[in-house]
Amino acid sequence: MIVAALLACVAAQPLDAAGGSPGDAAAAPAARPSPAEHRFSFAGVPTATFNTDEGFGTGGVGTMYHQHGGVAPYRDAFTLNVFISSKLVQAHAITWDALRPFDIPGRALVKLGYYSTVSQNYCGVGNEVTCAPGDAVARARALGFADGTAAFEDFVRRYYLMRFIRPYATLLARPWLRDKPWRTELLVGWRGALTIPGELAALAPYPDNRFAEDHPDGEPGFSSVPTLGLIVDDRDAETFPTRGFFFEASGRAAHPWWGGTWTWAGANASGSFFVEMERAPRLVLATRFLADVIVGEPSVEEMARIGGTNDWIAFGGHVLGRGVREHRYLGKLKVIGQAELRAQLYRHDVWGEQLDHGVAVFSDVGWIGYDVADLRGRAVKLLGGVGISYRLLWNETFSVRADLAVSPDEAEGPGFYVIVGQAF
Template identity: 30%
Template sequence: MLLPVTAVLLASLSASPAARARPAPVKTSGFDAIAIPLVSFSSDQGMGYGAVGGMYLYGAGKEPYAHALSAQVFFSNRGVQSHSLRYDGPRLLGPLRVEGRLDYRRELRSPFFGAGNQSAPEFRGDVNNELYNFDKGTPGFWLRLRGHPFGEEHPLQSYVGYGWRHMRVAAYEKSLLSREKPLGMDGGNMGQLLAGMLWDTRDNESDPREGGVEELSLRISGNATGNRYHYVGLTLSERRYFALTSRLTLAHRMTLDLLFGDVPFYEWSNTGGVNVSEGIGGMNSVRGIERNRFAGNIKAFMNTELRYQAAQFRVFGQPLKLGAVAFMDLGRVWHPGVADGKWWHWHPGVGGGVRFSRRAAVIRMDYAVSTGSGRQRCYVTFGQMF
């Protein structure tokens, strides 16, 4: 969602070594620090602005750094707030990587269209209509331990973690949420036990051209984890990259997310994994469709991109790359007790965009159309979609 305006010029301070073709010499003492403005835009959440800062502390035998701290403050003109403090210790506990984040997110108009693949058939595209919105606030944190069981060069990674947040739900009097009253209307604590495995053979972590990454992740919620609701989530994800020519890359992602048990409505649109997504609909799942337009206990989506590196040039002495992308996204959901339509009833979005990149920093600008409704959406954000 966020776009550091100057990050393309300063990415060398924050790029992970796995994302660099030729890493810089490892520093053994001292620190680096940086602060940059944030600007973003999406048709779903409007114009956003804020700032982010980071600090990297180095130590002997600690690669790529001993500790990293980052902080973010972010607001949008549609009532979104997203503030966070994050820690990363690549070798804090021997070979184990310790990652953690403390955050607060508030949305004055968070979308709710009901459950299922054919929800809210009367919706005509007005995302500001109170009928399809509610307010929420979610302070929380997560902590994760990640490692390579068979050595740093082996593609297998595994992780365990814990996440907690408090969900505050405020439904509008005449909204669809007030009318349907699904499980979770009262909000409450959400504690989850997290675990997963990745098989990562990508040649470049931030902008891959070959290889892929497969992930299996699990999240468990119940009284023992500090959650008032009992449910289990399972996420399977596959990402593949093919270098067709020296400039052309075919990228493909498939994600399947399944929820079982007493699932609160605000979990219907979430997926698990190291990099979580929302959907179906929005800049992280199916572009061109309104954010979280379709939600349910089972979600599946696919993204195919043809990425073309058009040119390289220098700005203020820094090397930049210009790229273009054509894409097609597909997604659908299944939910118990509602009509989801035929098995082939998927929701597609098509479009194109441009990319500006330097090392790990990628600026993404996309234009997309929902071929089902004909509605159009624009996104400006930071990082490849997958």
């Protein structure tokens, strides 16, 4: 079940564009290629995962790295993600991540993806939603379902769930305004997503459930969101930073003028800070502070997401609000703090691949309000979760975490997540 076990069984095979042998290259990894040389390598991971929100999942992640021009750790990374879970969540994507694209100092990302679910959570909005099973039972009885029947059980199970199909695209350009120290980047981007309520067999929300009560049509439409912002990055590394900081601030907006169904605007600011506590073993204190605000009338899916370089869902889920079910606490106002104490303890080689094992303890704390004029909850209520984690670094360029988290704000028990990449 743990991705780390699969990582130890899969070797990345460097492929020399000049005609070298993959087997020879893996047995004796070559030095960094000369700036004029094109070199390719591949990292592939079949995944068998579990997390509380999506259930048991399987699929794979494969990345081809292109090295050229002395750009480290790669010039281009082409990644294919395929995922399907026992809760019928599908998440597939093709990503191109480029450093110095077209020899322009900076970074570019193009991502095309497909997401569909029949089991996304929806308990309402604000910081005091309960997701109470008793309310689902009462609603089923009010609609005339007989206790103990299959129809009754299905309705109760689906009462706090959403189903939808969401193909999407993300474009980001990050041209450098200055290099390190304190590398400064302009953030210019756009994300688009088509929301189709229901599933292929029934293009509508679950009848009469909590989401259908608030949005009977299921909120079909197209989200077109341009973004403009600024990034300051002074981290010593990206996969496992040990010192420095990463700051970003941006604004975004949606409007029918540029193809959107909904009209709203948002602003986001976040800062991540890394302090090296010990070098052997590597012990790092990592913290992140984030604020996000939306005005206007976004769809539920856009209201759930933050702005900036990543449109993570908050509060709840595998990144922002671990220990709380994903999509549980929704609002246009979000303030979040995270802290992790990370330790990389043991490093060894398998088939020429370097594996670095570590652990972490962490906490996520958040405040959510529905709207400035209507918080839909208590003004002083904080949400939170704490947890422990196993961390794996593969060749210092690929990371996996297995997080176990609990929260006093979640009655469904601990959250468990096996995820590629750091939380921040």
